[in-house]
Amino acid sequence: AQKITQTQPGMFVQEKEAVTLDCTYDTSDPSYGLFWYKQPSSGEMIFLIYQGSYDQQNATEGRYSLNFQKARKSANLVISASQLGDSAMYFCAMREGPGSGYALNFGKGTSLLVTP
């Protein structure tokens, strides 16, 4: 079974600084997808960024980038120039295979607090 580990229950960062949220995964499948979602205090799940197992380059979406190290099985989220509105829970997830309908397998999340 696939597994996602987020080892940082909580993180603090000062506004305008960069922050890295860690994610490691475990799978024996050669094909997989890795996702990051943001969950603000209002509760909705907001898609941030995706990385495919065969992608040669690290994914980027605006201030979000994914530091993908396939050999180490890590997919860390980097948020540059943090803003107060970035304070939220962040979840790393892996796309499972057809046996689970390509559902997402989530880590337990990291709570990020951005301070002025």
Place this chain on the structure above:
Amino acid sequence: NAGVTQTPKFRVLKTGQSMTLLCAQDMNHEYMYWYRQDPGMGLRLIHYSVGEGTTAKGEVPDGYNVSRLKKQNFLLGLESAAPSQTSVYFCASTFRGLPYTDTQYFGPGTRLTVL
């Protein structure tokens, strides 16, 4: 374009009562999912559907039933609610789920409390 909607947003039940959560999507997505989120945990898969008329069990299916009679709707039923089912329930959908790239779109969630 509403995306994924969930009804109701909040509900309080007594132990043993039943209820149905409704998920609707207007994106013509094939795949739909029900997850639950408990404090300090990520989302866990309850049931999923890969198309109209199909359903399958996920990681934590006990105590729940689902139906997908129409492509756009995915219903989650609790026949006899228990306090352990107090949780936030999320519905999600995706176009085809192949080949691992399609984004899952989430509904706003339903907060359920079972007393």
